[in-house]
Amino acid sequence: MAQEESTLTVLVATAANGAIAVLKFVAGAFTGSAVMFAEAAHSVADTATELLLLTALRRSARRPDRRHPFGYGKERFFWALIAAVSIFVSGAVFAIIEGVRTILGDEAEQTLAWVAYAVLAVSFVLEGISWLQAVRQVRAAARAESTTALRWLRATDDPTVRSVFFEDSAALVGLLLAFGGVGLHQLTGSSFWDGLASLLVGLLLTAVAYILGRTNMGLLVGRQADRATVLALRDALATRPEVDQVVDLLTMTIGTDQVLLCARLDFADAIGVAQLERACVDIDAELHERFPDLQEVFLEPVPRTDPVMRRRVMERYGPRVTDRLRGR
Numbered sequence: 001m002a003q004e005e006s007t008l009t010v011l012v013a014t015a016a017n018g019a020i021a022v023l024k025f026v027a028g029a030f031t032g033s034a035v036m037f038a039e040a041a042h043s044v045a046d047t048a049t050e051l052l053l054l055t056a057l058r059r060s061a062r063r064p065d066r067r068h069p070f071g072y073g074k075e076r077f078f079w080a081l082i083a084a085v086s087i088f089v090s091g092a093v094f095a096i097i098e099g100v101r102t103i104l105g106d107e108a109e110q111t112l113a114w115v116a117y118a119v120l121a122v123s124f125v126l127e128g129i130s131w132l133q134a135v136r137q138v139r140a141a142a143r144a145e146s147t148t149a150l151r152w153l154r155a156t157d158d159p160t161v162r163s164v165f166f167e168d169s170a171a172l173v174g175l176l177l178a179f180g181g182v183g184l185h186q187l188t189g190s191s192f193w194d195g196l197a198s199l200l201v202g203l204l205l206t207a208v209a210y211i212l213g214r215t216n217m218g219l220l221v222g223r224q225a226d227r228a229t230v231l232a233l234r235d236a237l238a239t240r241p242e243v244d245q246v247v248d249l250l251t252m253t254i255g256t257d258q259v260l261l262c263a264r265l266d267f268a269d270a271i272g273v274a275q276l277e278r279a280c281v282d283i284d285a286e287l288h289e290r291f292p293d294l295q296e297v298f299l300e301p302v303p304r305t306d307p308v309m310r311r312r313v314m315e316r317y318g319p320r321v322t323d324r325l326r327g328r
Contacts, residue, residue, distance in 0.1 A: 006160045007057050009137050013164045014050035016130040017043045017171075020123045027119035030112045034102035034191070035181040036119070038095035038198035042174055042205060043123075045091030046167050049083040053160045056080055060255060070296065073255015074220060080159030081216040087167070088209035095202030102195030116182045124175050131168035137161055155226050158256045159216050170208045174201045225251040225259045229291065236290060237263055242279040244268050245304045248313050259293045266304040276301065 024040035027033070056079030064071040135149075138161060142152035153162055181197025184190075224230060230251055237246050248264035267276055284297045302309055 005137050005140075006158060007054070009133050009164050010050050010053045010057065010160055012133045013130040013168060014047060014054065016126040017046040017050060020126055020171075021047055023119045023123060027116045030115045031182070033116055033178075033182055033185070034098045034194045035178045035197040035201065036116055038098050038201045039120075039123075039174055039178045041094040041098075042091045042171065042201060045087045045089075045205070046171060048086045048090060049163060049167060052079050052083040052086065053163055056083075057160060070254050070260065071258065073258045073295075076256055077159055077216050077219040080163055081213060081220060083163055084209045084212035084216060087205055087212070092202045092205035092209060095198050095205060097202075099195045099197070099199030099202060102191055102198060105191075113182055113186045117179070120175055120179050120182070124172065127168055127171045127175065130164070131172060134161060134165040134168055138165055157219060157223075157253045159212070159219065160256075162215065163212055166208050166212060170204050174204055177201055177204070219253060222252045225253060225261075225293075229259065229293070233261060233263070233287070233291065236287060237265060237283070240279070240283060242267055242271055242275070242283075247302050247304050247309060254295060257293045258295045259291070260296050260298075261287070261294055262298040262300065264300045264302045264309065267301050 021040055021043035024036055024043055028036035028040055056076040059079070060073050060076035062072045138149050138152060141156070141158075141161070142149045145152060147155075153165065156162060177197045177200050181194045184193035184197075225233075230249065233251070234246055234249055237243055237249075243265050245266040246263065247266050248262075250262040252260045254260050267279065271279065280299045283299060287297055288294055304310075
């Protein structure tokens with residue numbers, strides 16, 4: 001269901017931005033407005049981004065195979081990172097160059113300003129429809145996880161919804177900037193305001209590209225599962241009667257709603273080899289049932305007194321987090 005909802009959100013955004021890009025280019029040609037051309041580049045960048053996100057959704061859904069035993073979930077992060085780069089290259093750079101050229105160049109007369117206003121109004125409506133779809137999905141996902149929409153956006157491992165939300169939010173702000181630039185140009189007769197609005201649109205797109213790029217880079221590098229999931233996994237393992245202590249807990253997000261777990265456990269000394277094997281099977285089954293996002297679970301029996309293991313855990317987490325990991 002989440003995959004279908006994300007696909008719908010991206011499709012709505014793609015259709016809206018494709019239509020808007022054509023309208024803005026037409027308006028730019030009629031009015032000669034730099035900010036309208038900048039906004040057209042903005043919409044082209046958004047359309048390219050949505051096409052990349054559709055690619056991400058399709059390719060990341062493939063099942064694990066021999067060459068990729070952990071699946072293709074991280075492809076969603078890769079294509080989302082490429083989408084963030086496309087926003088900067090095809091949208092922000094063009095808008096900044098156009099804005100600087102207009103500010104430093106000769107005064108240009110504005111014609112048929114009403115065309116720009118009409119296109120901006122229609123674009124705002126279409127962008128608003130796409131934005132509302134993204135907001136609806138964000139709120140629904142946040143409610144399902146008993147958190148706020150802002151916290152969900154910060155923590156989610158679904159780059160497609162986050163990308164559409166930030167792109168559409170930036171698009172609505174960009175349209176307001178364009179309206180202001182066209183209006184001030186018409187009132188003052190100076191194209192400086194038109195160029196300034198174009199420059200601000202470029203800076204806005206740069207900020208959005210940076211935010212999305214940084215987030216997707218973290219997911220690609222290998223981010224741990226969210227803190228609530230990590231603590232819940234620790235508690236589930238620590239309460240098992242066969243486990244004396246959770247020595248180490250490693251998690252990694254390997255796709256949207258896909259988590260890999262490696263747990264190093266100090267098992268009770270009284271259990272034999274056969275009981276240990278049975279305990280590992282039972283723990284694996286219990287964790288998969290309680291945590292649907294778990295894709296793979298690896299359990300490693302280790303003594304908690306081993307100095308090498310203790311040092312590695314301390315170096316990674318520090319003493320305070322290590323004590324929390326062990327439930328102290």
